[in-house]
Amino acid sequence: MYLPQDPTKTHDAAARISAVILLALLSLATVEGKRSCPTNYLQVPAISCRKHTALITDFGGVGDGVTSNTQAFRRAIEHLSSLAADGGAQLTVPPGKWLTGSFNLTSHFTLFVHKDAKILGSQVENESEWPQVALLPSYGVGRDAPGGRYSSLIFGTNLTDVVITGNNGTIDGQGAYWWDKFHKGELNLTRPYLIEIMYSDQIQISDLTLVNSPSWFVHPIYSKNVIIQGLTILAPIDSPNTDGIDPDSCSNTRIEDCFIVSGDDCIAVKSGWDQYGIKFGMPTEDLVIKRLTCISPDSAGVALGSEMSGGIRNVRIENFTGINTQSAVRIKTARGRGGFVKDIFVRGMYLSTMKYVFWMTGNYKSHPDDKFDPAALPEITNINYRDVVAENVTYSARLEGISGDPFTNICISNVKIGLTATPKKLQWNCTDVEGFSSDVVPPPCAPLAKAGKSGGCDFPEDQLPIERVQLKTCFVQNPTVV
Template identity: 75%
Template sequence: MTDFGGVGDGKTPNTKAFKAAIAELSQYASDGGAQLIVPPGRWLTGSFNLSSHFTLFLHKDAVLLASQDEAEWPAFPPLPSYGVGRDEHAGRFSSLIFGTHLTDVVVTGNNGTIDGQGAVWWDKFHQKKLKLTRPYLIEFLYSDQVQISNLTLINSPSWNVHPTYCSNVLIQWLTILAPVDSPNTDGINPDSSSNVRIEDSFVVSGDDCIAVKSGWDEYGIKFGRPTQHLVIRRFTCISPDSATIALGSEMSGGIQDVRAEDITALGTQSGVRIKTAVGRGAYVKDIFVRRMTLKTMKYAFWMTGSYGSHPDTGYDPKALPEIKRISYKDIVAENVTYSARLEGIENDPFTGICISNVNISLTQKPMELQWNCTDIQGVSSKVNSSAMLCVAGEKY
């Protein structure tokens, strides 16, 4: 970095140095790929774009510090599958590390750190002083062969990792940390992407640790790109107010073929949660979850058809989501307040819900109603709980 004018003192802006280094090194990408190594130091920078056949590598003592100056973050229009920005409708700030229409791009290191310095952004969000949606830390659009690995990400302004409209994505060995009261600091959000693998990672978050998405209401329906063929394994989450893995709520392009296994949640609101609503359309189907260990949870199982936030009033109230073939097995849940809150949609029941080989022990002060099931059809087998189960195939 110093060859391109970079100064790793934590104070000098390095955005131009990163852009110059990437532009120079990218000339050699056709000769087998290019790599920029970020050496020890604290490198203050705004948003910058990577290129194809490129590796960004952070030394273990390197820290990328995200600028808190809005001028360092280009403004982008909303994503086409969302129609509006999530914080503010006008649009969004670019992500810190960004790229679009790339092939073979890697962000890695030997556990170097990316610090989003998000406190200023969280304050602006709470005080309603934002004009655009907050930036994410790492985001790639319309890209193939993406790897994000061996990093520590802390204090993101909003979401941490957001592969969108991507294919063949590997995310592994990440440590993602944010205060548990920080707004919308989701860990990893695969969005309208296929063939994604997330593994061997640890997230402490103020929102969902993993949120699987595919567009919002009429915009996601029109864009029509699902998230599919997703594997999540050997993953640990702490998030007292949100889910270990959320499917939705923006799922209007569809979510299909998700396999999650060897998942641990500690002091987290819920396990694998399905969030949808009238107006979402599309589907969440063929979801297979096994070998989850849940400790000190509000909910062991939670799915809802009334997660009704909408981008605007243009959604179609006749666009009903299809939720089916959802399987949970080999689950151990300890110190649980509420075993299951399963709420489908009237005249649009969630079907094929299978819960098997489950052991649930309750907290000392549990909810009186432990299994609340409405517009749900399915079966349970070998469920050991101190409360009544839903009866298969009926409406409650």
């Protein structure tokens, strides 16, 4: 028999049940909150989180700045590589000074450098610390010497899913040793880079301070899906070839929020050298550079080339700040390079104390050897600059194409250039170039005087695939907390 219930009691029972459920949910949320924000863990944004973790000290590492840790790093990574299929592994470098020679990374792996840790590059030039590696096929020869080259301090090839990061930990290449040998002509092999990743996919290099590389700092090459962000890169402004970041024959690359002081180009976009790069034929394409600050009195903020023989296309540069830098975004090429630089879009440059705002060079004569083909002419076209403010400038522009092979479809719009107290009389020096301009002060040269598009030069509004990649929040145990 159905007996009607007191609606008041029914309501009270429901309220009690709801309260119990609410308290349970609140308790669970508290537990989850504690789980997601533990006090002895650091939050790390990364493309992948790792199931397993270890310290370099677990493999005999000694952080006294004197003991070599080369074998400790190699042992650690060899051991952790076996965990790649089981959620991957992370190697943490705790506070201390960790002297080491070159070591190779592995797939599904994170190298985490604590903010109070400093990895120091070895200054012992021998095979055990700096193994020799093969010449790059798109370069054909070594850059410092015709023979081979030393492995980079941190090196990897044929990898997938690699993260090199930290909460502003430091990697110091101790480059003065190498710079001295370079100046004295004592090198038989090309100097090591600080970080080089080859033939790889899904790479992240972030949140580190990199100082005093023997040569280039960060060199992703023949790779795709690369994120580089939050780097502070520092080298003396007279140090040789200390490029900050060199994306080289890479696709789908994102570089953002970096501060670079360099003896060479802050960012140098490359794709191989003359006949070797033409034969290899791998362009750098789909590259975005955002929020870069550069100081380099003798070089460019962003250079496109000079080694661009595999081609460079679809590069987007936005919110660039140049201070006491020779030039902003510079194109460097020559007869014999072949290849192309096209579909380049630059928006939002803020420049102070510059020799040149715009600089393109079609006579950059550095060649790997005498076997290049002078009939291999580069194609330079669809180069767009807009929304530029500059002050204390010596030359507005030096634009030098190639006779019989002009640089075409150059667009410059919404530019205000303030000159130094003693500017050069000829502000726009233009040869073998063609293009458009609008709202540019001082007025551009005749080859660019034709009115540009309504609304200014092009800048794509779509996002590249790499820009849509969202980093996960991972947790790293703080080695300073017991």
